[in-house]
Amino acid sequence: MDYLNALATNPKYHDVLTILKGFRNGVVYGAKVRFPHALVMTILFKTGSVQSKAKGILKATKQHALNLGKFATIYKTLMLVQKKLNGGKEASIHPFLAGIVGGYYVFGENNSINQQIILYLFSRVVLALVKVPVRKQIIEAPKNTYPVFAAVVWGLVMWLFRHETDTVQPSLRASMQYIYRDSDSWNSLKTLIWHNK
Known part of the structure; x- marks a missing residue:
């Protein structure tokens, strides 16, 4: 256990371990968010047996959790690769490029879980973009x-x-x-x- 603890805290492996932790955090967060949502929506709106409802809740939770974990893995990996290719410096475009690739491969399938996540993100992105010109003092608010x-x-x-x-x-x-x-x-x-x- 001491060896694994020393490995986990070794600065030499920090960048690679951020990918592992990103996957872990994506899965945990996805499960925390989707399970209660799926539970409430199923109780309120779904018909069928208790078993089919439970399967639906678990399936939605698993998909949401794994999608966030996969996206975090792709994003963090591509951020690390781009940084290495750019002489150890992160460029402003790197998060956008990593996000595009991860978004396409993980959330590109048109299904109800992905739609909900994309709609949530889209609304937050539009709201943020409305604030950018004011924040950057491009226009007066x-x-x-x-x-x-x-x-x-x-x-x-x-x-x-x-x-x-x-x-x-x-x-x-x-x-x-x-x-x-x-x-x-x-x-x-x-x-x-x-x-x-």
Whole structure:
């Protein structure tokens, strides 16, 4: 055990061991995030036997965890390789290139887990990109930057839902259907107030 501890703390192996720890942390974080989400969504919305529900929860958790672990491994490996090829210095473009490769190979398959992760990231990226010009003092921040951003996002999603419904992500489309289209009709006080249909 002392030998393994000395190996783990040896600065000579630090860069390579960051890849191992990145994989570990990706898997752990993915499991922590996906398991409770899958559990709640399954309880609320899925039908079937307890066994099929449990399998679905475990499958979603495993996929999310392994995808984050694989991505971290690819990203950290490519960051290390690029740094070595660049004389031991990280260039500004390196994270972007490593992210593109990892994103393509790990999250390129169009499935529900990957869609949720990509949509989550996309929303955070767009929000961050809105802040970059202000932060870099390229433009002066108007008082209403965030309200304008919120207004444009809501305007776009409502237009897409109204005129290009099939392009909207299925779970968002379902919630919007419930709120905005199902509220257009009822046939009694019961279906107006207590029940949707």
